[in-house]
Amino acid sequence: MLPGTPVFNTAVVVYSLAQLDPASTSLPLALGYLMAHRGADGLWSSSFESGWVLAAVAKTIQGTGDYSADFDFQAALNDVVIVEGLGAGPDLSEAVSASAAIDRLYPESPNTVLIERGEGAGTLYYRVDLHTYQPAATAPAIKAGINLARDYYLAGEGCPGAEGCLPIDAITLDPVGRAQFVTVVVTVNLPHEMYHLRVEDFIPAGAEVINPRFLTSPTVPAAHHDLFDLNDPFARGWGWWYFNEPQVYEDHVVWTADYVPAGTYMLTYNLLPYQRGVYQVLPAHAWQLFYPEVQGTTTGDLFRIE
Numbered sequence: 152m153l154p155g156t157p158v159f160n161t162a163v164v165v166y167s168l169a170q171l172d173p174a175s176t177s178l179p180l181a182l183g184y185l186m187a188h189r190g191a192d193g194l195w196s197s198s199f200e201s202g203w204v205l206a207a208v209a210k211t212i213q214g215t216g217d218y219s220a221d222f223d224f225q226a227a228l229n230d231v232v233i234v235e236g237l238g239a240g241p242d243l244s245e246a247v248s249a250s251a252a253i254d255r256l257y258p259e260s261p262n263t264v265l266i267e268r269g270e271g272a273g274t275l276y277y278r279v280d281l282h283t284y285q286p287a288a289t290a291p292a293i294k295a296g297i298n299l300a301r302d303y304y305l306a307g308e309g310c311p312g313a314e315g316c317l318p319i320d321a322i323t324l325d326p327v328g329r330a331q332f333v334t335v336v337v338t339v340n341l342p343h344e345m346y347h348l349r350v351e352d353f354i355p356a357g358a359e360v361i362n363p364r365f366l367t368s369p370t371v372p373a374a375h376h377d378l379f380d381l382n383d384p385f386a387r388g389w390g391w392w393y394f395n396e397p398q399v400y401e402d403h404v405v406w407t408a409d410y411v412p413a414g415t416y417m418l419t420y421n422l423l424p425y426q427r428g429v430y431q432v433l434p435a436h437a438w439q440l441f442y443p444e445v446q447g448t449t450t451g452d453l454f455r456i457e
Contacts, residue, residue, distance in 0.1 A: 156196065156200060156441075156442065158185065158188050158195055158196070158200055158204065159199075159200050159203055161181055161184055161185060161207075162185060162200070162203040162204045162206070162207040163203060163207070164181065165178065165181045165182060165185065165207040165208075165210070165211060166203070166206055166207040166210050168181075169207065169210035169211040169213070169214040169215075170210055170214065173211070173213075173214025173215055174215075178211055178214075178215065179215075179274065182207075182208065182211055182276070183276070185204050185207065185208070186276050186278055187278070189204075189278060191280040191282065196441070196442070196443050196444075197440065197441045197443075199441065200441075215274070216272070216273075217273050217274055219272055219273065220238040220239065220271070220272055220273025220274070221238065221239060221271040221272050221273060222237070222238045222268050222269050222270065222271030222273055222275065223235070223236070223237050223238070223268070223269040223271075224236060224237075224238060224266070224267065224268040224269065224275055225266075225267055226249065226264060226265065226266045226267075226277075227264070227265045227267075228251050228255060228262070228263075228264055229255065229256075229257065229262055229263060230263075230265075231255070233249040233251055234247055234248070234249035235247075238268070238271075238273050238275060264279055266279075286431060286451070287431035287432060287433050287434070287451035287452075288431045288432070288451045288452060288453040289451060290433075290434050290448075290450060290451035291450060292434070292447070292448055292449055292450045293434075293446060293447055293448040294447055295444065295445060295446050295447060296342070296343075296444075296445040296446065296447065297339065297340070297341060297345075297437045297438070297445065297446055297447030298339075298340035298342075298447055299337070299338070299339055299340070299350075299434075299435055299436075299437050299447040299448055299449045300337070300338040300340075300449055301335065301336070301337050301338070301352060301434075301435045301449040301452070302318040302335075302336045302338070303318055303319050303320065303333050303334070303335055303336075303422075303452075303454065304316055304317075304318060304319060304333070304334045304336065305319060305322070305331075305332075305333065305334070306331075306332035306333055306334040306421055307332065310334060310336075311334075311336050311417070319333070320453065320454055320455065321454065321455035321456070321457060322424050322455075322456055322457070323457045324424065324425075324427065324456065324457065330423060331423075331424065332361065332421050332422065332423055333358070333421065333422040333423075333424060334419055334420075334421055334422075335352065335354075335419065335420055335421070335422055336417055336418070336419050337350060337352050337417070337418045337419075337435050337449075338415065338416070338417050338418075339415070339416045339417075339418065339437055339447075340414075340415045340416075341411060341412075341413050341414060341415075341416075342413060343413050344410070344411065344412045344413050345410075345411050345439055345445070346409065346410050346439065347407075347408075347409060347439055347440040347441055348407065348408045348411050348437065348438075348439060348440070349405065349406070349407050349437065349438060349439075349440050350394075350405070350406045350407075350418060350435070350436070350437040351403050351404065351405045351406075351435065351436050351437075352403060352404050352418075352420075352435040352436075353402055353403040353432060353433040353434075353435070354402060354403060354404075354422055354432070355422070355424070355430035355432050355454040355456070356402075356426075356428075356430045357424060357425065357426035357427065357428045357430050357454075357456045358422040358423060358424045358425065358426075358430075358456070359401075359422065359423050359425065360399050360400075360401075360404055360420060360421075360422060360423075361420070361421040361422065361423055362399040390411075390414065390415070390416030390417065391416070391417075391418055391419075393408050393410070393411045393412075393416065394406045394407065394408045394411075394416075394418065395407050395408065395409075397418070397420065399420075404420050406418055407440075424456045425456075426456060427456050427457060428455075428456055429453065429454075429455050429456075430453070430454050430455075430456070431451065431452070431453055432451060432452040432453070432454050433451060434448040434449045434450060434451050434452075435448065435449045436448050
């Protein structure tokens, strides 16, 4: 990975400046920038970037004296206090957190979060994140440097390469219990070459991924066990040889590649539907591991197993 993101560059400068001139008026502004770009999970875009930011923060609070912080603070949601605590420097060993039920929010009026601090030494840094969700089936596609598409086909019909292949959004289980399979095709279009690419696809809840390395089900035909067939080299899609072996989990499949030239690639795997129902399917997602702003998703889907 080649460093050079704005967050990484800022962290390196802050780390150096905190040791050379801890009284610099630029430090609080730069530290605020780093905190503003912290993810809701508490980290930054990569472990490499997170390590540099944490090192910069540690050097800054050492140099500015924030290790000796001594003030109280509180936060109120719509005039109701939801959390309060004490900024006590290195003696503060536990994080202070709070959550509020959705019925505490006004559906038709603006909601306010008021954060206050008392007198005393130290600086209060804070961040507020609002998480909202929508049905997966209505999620739009994201195209930020990567174009992604996902289609489902009946397995065993030569799709997607055969003529007359049509994607499906439903499958009817065989009444006598014979196994029926669905081939999932994730199409990745890259306008430029990319390094450290990661692609993940989530499956409908009423199905399971067929892992060709595990011969655990007598219902899986032998054709699904072959990782490579000389007579049909593109059975696993197109351009799959640029990618490492897929990692198969209970609810999703992950592909990674160290380097991929510009072009269009088709990644495939098979599903075994087994539980009737109507299932929302999360969008497939592709991104550069160390530059996650370069990304793309498919639309969400609704898949029926009847």
